[in-house]
Amino acid sequence: MDVIMQLTIDCADPQRMVAFWCEALGYAPEPPPDGHTSWREYWTALGVxxxxxxxxxxxxPESIIDPAGQGPRIWFQRVPEPKVVKNRLHLDVKVSGGWDVPMAVRVQRVNSTVERLTGAGATLLRTLDGPDLDHFAVVLQDPEGNEFCVA
Structure with missing residues (x-):
């Protein structure tokens, strides 16, 4: 049996989230299936x-896909209630290059991405860079308050 995984993120404004997360992850809005001009048209053709x-x-589009076909599909599901507590699952946007890359280069890569994403609507929460860590990451919130890390 093949297992297909998608991430679903509850939100108030799917189109805003599609735009932000496409920018953050290098994803693309998922087009409707062939022969359909919109997902709505597709769903009604299925009998909804x-x-x-x-x-x-x-x-x-209310979902995004990895153009390389490696990452999971992400669907932004419109829900009526606002986010009120810290999310229990978060995304890590890994841009530093890993442990083999000098710390100064990792910091520059992370900070560059943080600057780009705050320009796209993210909010800076905190930096994780304690003196005893060989690690550098920044915690942000997307436009609807969901936390994620850039590391």
């Missing part, structure tokens, strides 16, 4: 009654 789809659902 139009009146059962929320207003605007599927009119624009």
């Amino acid at each position: 009654p139009e009146d059962e789809l929320p207003a605007g659902a599927g009119d624009a």
Whole structure:
């Protein structure tokens, strides 16, 4: 049996999250299946009654994919309630190059990515760089408050 995995992130504004996370991960909005102009059109072609789809659902992509086909699909599921507590799962955006790269280079790579992502709507929470760590990471929040790390 093949196991297919996707990450689902609850949110208020899927299109805003699609734009942000495409920028953060180098992903692309997932196009609707061949022969369909939108996901909404695809879902109704499968038999989902139009009146059962929320207003605007599927009119624009609500999921993103890795163009290289290596990372998981991420779906941004619109939910009515706001985020109120710390998320129990978070993404790590790994850009430093790993332990074989000198610390100064890792710090520069992380900081460059943090600057790009804060420009795209992320909020800086804290830096993880204690004197006893051979590690450098920055904790951010996406535009809807979900925490993630750049390391």
